[in-house]
Amino acid sequence: MFSAILIEKGHAGQTATVTNLDEAALPDGDVTIDVEYSTLNYKDGLAITAKSPVVRKFPMVPGIDLAGVVTDSTHADWKKGDLVVLNGWGVGETHWGGLSQRARLNGDWLVPLPSVFTSRQAMAIGxxxxxxxxxxxxxxxxxxxxxxxxxxxxxxxxxxxxxxxxxxxxxxxxxxxxxxxxxxxxxxxxxxxxxxxxxxxxxxxxxxxxxxxxxxxxxxxxxxxxxxxxxxxxxxxxxxxxxxxxxxxxxxxxxxxxxxxxxxxxVDSVMAPAGPRLAAWDRLARDLGVQALDVIAEEIALADAIAAADRFLDGKVRGRIVVDVNR
The missing domain is CATH 3.40.50.720 (NAD(P)-binding Rossmann-like Domain)
Known part of the structure; x- marks a missing residue:
């Protein structure tokens, strides 16, 4: 079992709750990840609050970003123990996303976590x-x-x-x-x-x-x-x-x-191909000091992300919100 924010749609409308799920519920993919950190982005705020039709498929786990450790892979580029980052690719809209303790994804969507960053720091970037x-x-x-x-x-x-x-x-x-x-x-x-x-x-x-x-x-x-x-x-x-x-x-x-x-x-970040993605992360690793991340980032627990979505959309957030999905 693992915890995740689950968005569901019923007769009364759309709801978002923190829910315990069985691993068998995870969608198809060739890489399974233990998520360490995710983030809260504008699109996530819209998805959680239902203020815009961001979610295209229900039920849905929101979260367009994640960083974590590969636990199982049949993809040629990834093996158990690899540290990876995901940004975009429709995750949190049409495929279960990162506001969860576990994720199963297409390995083509992943990039390696730059060695200069921890998972938390990578999500402070997001x-x-x-x-x-x-x-x-x-x-x-x-x-x-x-x-x-x-x-x-x-x-x-x-x-x-x-x-x-x-x-x-x-x-x-x-x-x-x-x-x-x-x-x-x-x-x-x-x-x-x-x-x-x-x-x-x-x-x-x-x-x-x-x-x-x-x-x-x-x-x-x-x-x-x-x-x-x-x-x-x-x-x-x-x-x-x-x-x-x-x-x-x-x-x-x-x-x-x-x-x-x-x-x-x-500039589109969602479907950008591998070359520009890797170049962007190379620049971040080279030029963005971890001191800047300490200034930019605020950390919350998974259980706090739903309430934080309203604060985000109301313009009451400075910089980045990092979500520790394991607390």
Missing amino acids: TAGYTASLCVDALLNHGVRPEQGEVLVTGATGGVGSVAVALLAKAGFKVAAATGKATEAEYLRRLGAATVIDRSELGSAGRPMQKERWAGVVDSVGSHTLANACAQTRYGGAVAACGLAQGMDFPASVAPFILRGVSLLG
């Missing part, structure tokens, strides 16, 4: 940090360099934003962090932000072309914030877009793209 690393790689691969000017990170106190600030600062950039939480300015400076701006500067409708400010942008917010970020990006700069915290809409003009040569780089 999908949010891995996505941030994909965004930084996208900007650098496009040719954005520190000498070209300041870079902007929106949603900076969130999981993606927090790690993006730290990684960009490590890469030598002067980072401007946009947040609606003025009390978190010191937190952002500890991560490496040079300046902190109020998100209200970006959150409302703005002109199609604005004063050039940013050599590059990491945006996890979308909507007017993304549109204004593009309108303020310097000639030849790039914007890496990976989220929709403000909204899925993009009320923008083509002007920055055709008059300033700005590039909008879409």
